[in-house]
Amino acid sequence: MGLVQRQSLRNTLISYVGLIIGFVNTTIILPRLLSSSQLGLTTTLVAIATLGAQLAAFGLASTTIRYFPYFRNQGRAHAGFLPLLLTLPLLGFGVVASVLWLGKPLILQLYHRDTALLAPHYGVVFGLAGVMLLYALFDAFLRALFRSAFSSFLMEVVIRLLIVAAAAAYWQGYLNFSGFVLAYAGSYAVVALLLLVYVAAIGELNLRPQRHSLRIKPLRELVGFGAFALLSNISGTVLLTIDNLMVGAKLSLAAAGVYAIATNISTALTLPFRALNKTAFPLIAEYWKDGAMDKMADFYRRSTRVGTIVGCYLALGIGLNLDFIYGLIHRPEYATATTAVLLLLLGRLIDGITGVNGSIVLTSPRYRYDLIFNLSLSASIVGLNWLLIPRYGLTGAALAYCVAISSINLIRTAFVWYVYGLQPFDRRIGLILLVAAVAGAVAWALPTLPNSWLTLLLRGSTLTIIFGLGLLLTRTAPELNNLITRVRQLIKH
Known part of the structure; x- marks a missing residue:
């Protein structure tokens, strides 16, 4: 090595x-x-x-x-x-x-x-x-x-x-x-x-x-x-x-402390996307060097599909168990940022699903546009925070982040589609989001048990089973089906 x-x-x-x-x-x-x-x-x-x-x-x-x-x-x-x-x-x-x-x-x-x-x-x-x-x-x-x-x-x-x-x-x-x-x-x-x-x-x-x-x-x-x-x-x-x-x-430094914990909780969602982007960046650069646009398009679709699956699962897992997470802190004032966490999770999920487009732009011949997108994102977040924090407090800050990062990613995705003819969305993405919505709704509807750990186990296992079975039955995750096929072959031998 x-x-x-x-x-x-x-x-x-x-x-x-x-x-x-x-x-x-x-x-x-x-x-x-x-x-x-x-x-x-x-x-x-x-x-x-x-x-x-x-x-x-x-x-x-x-x-x-x-x-x-x-x-x-x-x-x-x-x-x-x-x-x-x-x-x-x-x-x-x-x-x-x-x-x-x-x-x-x-x-x-x-x-x-x-x-x-x-x-x-x-x-x-x-x-x-x-x-x-x-x-x-x-x-x-x-x-x-x-x-x-x-x-x-x-x-x-x-x-x-x-x-x-x-x-x-x-x-x-x-x-x-x-x-x-x-x-x-x-x-x-x-x-x-x-x-x-x-x-x-x-x-x-x-x-x-x-x-x-x-x-x-x-x-x-x-x-x-x-x-x-x-x-x-x-x-x-x-x-x-x-x-x-x-x-x-x-607002106050106390509010900043509460918001910092909300940010930290939602940041757990970004780890798989960071790992994906570290792999994607040099690979996409290699595709540009070789002029392999077909391979880039295929990677763009597959990485978006995998990102959607992993991101939806983690976002739902965190969002459904916020009461448990905040319960570990034993300070009720931090739980006032629950809505902010949900908005931050939504923004980070959209950013993660569409995030490979940033690597495509940055490694492309038009890489300078990435600077325009980043500066526009910064200006948007500052402006929206200025307007929304005084009105809606911590929820306003999270909403500003969610709106700004979602908008700039949609614009960047449209830019990659318009300039290079690459877009990663197909019917499978819609099915994955539908399966995630059903699994999340069922897990959310479950009663809260007297023991918070049992509630965590109940909701987590329900989410995992319904989401996993939904992906298998709709065949929206070929990677998952292939993995199960390989496991079966190993068991038979």
Whole structure:
């Protein structure tokens, strides 16, 4: 097995372990140990720092993936690529830190309802943004070296364990809340430091600049690509953070904490779609290179069908058992976001079902349109949040996300169909949605049992049996029928 395959396998395993730890950590443990206001504060600090780090990086993380192959093994230390990678973002961090400092009165005014809570901890943003920036740059450097497993382990597993340890120390009285916030931020500093040590340990921490590095690729070209990548990446960051930031500003940090848990619950739906897109991206790029449009069309249909099946099953499984999930937290205020979770699940389901269209656009000759779609999505979410949060609260934020991401995916799907003649929907998709609706309705109509675990088992098993049998009888999932046929043949032999 080659190096890339080993790293891919390790990253996949780490992602699944991290998902389990992250779900238990952010959905069950932290809400029980922290108040909604405290949880909202930490979420807000991380969101502001993430945006700051993204701006300071100026797209150089993506530039590393794109251009490092030209520098690899060019003399000593890859022609001085690492100091070239670090210089501009560190200068950018100085600018971003200045803006955050000068903008402190404005930000505190936006969060005027919680100034007493936010103001004493605002300085943490600077340290958080700095260590996030360093982590992102070294992570990109290691990915370019095909050594990404350790950095994935740090961010998916280690940091989550450190954060929950800090929360437990606060709950037991070993730390006051200010100490917890510092420990929370310190968790990011620890993983950045460990990543730095790892880079040094593998002999890649070469910080001496080399003049001839700019002869390989001119700085103007690197910065130009970085600017394009920044605009594309910042839209993704806005998608992940803006609704929580605007909930905190327009409602309260307590509301932001409640909404953060709703977001975490719905995020569990995205894992299979992320795994699918990781596989789809290089495969679709290969189809474009070979001009294999028939293979691309077939993959587009099959991946959409599989995504619809898995997505509907998970969305229904989560939605039908929200009472059980919120019951694990033992804090009734978090359950007020139940409607928000359902809307977020719907938006993520539509995004997942149609998500391969993004990979098709991004790897196509018209890849620049992907930037237009991403910027339009960011603007739509900001605008809709601005209108809907004051009127409908957390439900408004979730509705804004659902409407914006559904609309942009429908537009992008239409774009791929119009320009390249590719569209993934056939009668099987309609049948899958019908079977899912019937299975979900039957499971929802079941009575709630005195024991929540028995209710979970009853609804989950009913959903699984009806959904599975419906797919088999309608023959809408050839992959499932083929799997059963193979199992039968193995049993016979």
